[in-house]
Amino acid sequence: MNIGVVTFPGTLDDEDAARAVRLAGGKPVSLWHASDDIKNVDAIILPGGFSYGDYLRCGAIAALAPVMRSVIDAAGKGMPVLGICNGFQVLTEAHLLPGALIRNDHQKFICREQKLEVCNTQTPWTRKFSQNEEITIPLKNGEGCFQVAPHDVEKLEGEGQVVFRYVDVNPNGSLNNIAGICNEKGNVVGLMPHPEHAVEEGFGTSTDISHRGGTDGLKFFTSVLDAVVGQ
Numbered sequence: 001m002n003i004g005v006v007t008f009p010g011t012l013d014d015e016d017a018a019r020a021v022r023l024a025g026g027k028p029v030s031l032w033h034a035s036d037d038i039k040n041v042d043a044i045i046l047p048g049g050f051s052y053g054d055y056l057r058c059g060a061i062a063a064l065a066p067v068m069r070s071v072i073d074a075a076g077k078g079m080p081v082l083g084i085c086n087g088f089q090v091l092t093e094a095h096l097l098p099g100a101l102i103r104n105d106h107q108k109f110i111c112r113e114q115k116l117e118v119c120n121t122q123t124p125w126t127r128k129f130s131q132n133e134e135i136t137i138p139l140k141n142g143e144g145c146f147q148v149a150p151h152d153v154e155k156l157e158g159e160g161q162v163v164f165r166y167v168d169v170n171p172n173g174s175l176n177n178i179a180g181i182c183n184e185k186g187n188v189v190g191l192m193p194h195p196e197h198a199v200e201e202g203f204g205t206s207t208d209i210s211h212r213g214g215t216d217g218l219k220f221f222t223s224v225l226d227a228v229v230g231q
Contacts, residue, residue, distance in 0.1 A: 105173025
């Protein structure tokens with residue numbers, strides 16, 4: 001299966017995302033921000049980083065890039081799309097997901113291993129998780145505080161669009177401890193933590209079981225491969 005990984009100027013984690021796809025058994029395909037050609041991929045990842053230096057607003061300039069016209073069109077037709085950290089910010093700026101990511105409530109950049117609760121296992125990116133499963137993956141952001149209008153948060157909560165929730169600590173002040181959401185169809189998912197950094201023994205997160213042994217992030221990528229095969 002071919003999984004597209006988009007690179008914008010300032011993207012940092014595209015190679016990490018591509019490596020995660022390979023470890024899951026897929027074929028990563030590089031997609032360039034200035035081209036609207038998404039090369040017949042089966043799913044798309046918008047990775048983390050600081051697209052266009054985070055000028056204006058995080059993700060705001062990237063959301064207008066030529067590649068995003070094709071991403072928006074493909075998402076509308078049901079293609080699985082995952083936005084990680086800055087990619088999540090791009091998805092909100094492109095109106096593929098509701099809400100906005102603003103400055104952390106403590107006004108500081110944070111980097112930590114973060115526990116999450118998996119609240120929705122019906123998306124292409126989460127189908128290999130168990131409902132309410134707790135996972136640990138890295139988090140690193142300065143503008144990760146998820147906010148949305150009151151009527152929209154009621155809709156997200158009521159219709160099962162909250163996909164991940166922070167556990168034990170809310171690291172950035174996000175509304176309702178929300179760490180990740182999906183669109184109404186469930187094919188577009190965005191989250192602030194970084195699953196691509198927890199995909200291989202010895203390089204993942206530290207857990208109660210093993211130091212640097214956490215591979216909870218790998219299920220994101222095996223999930224989407226399974227979802228695409230099952231279409």
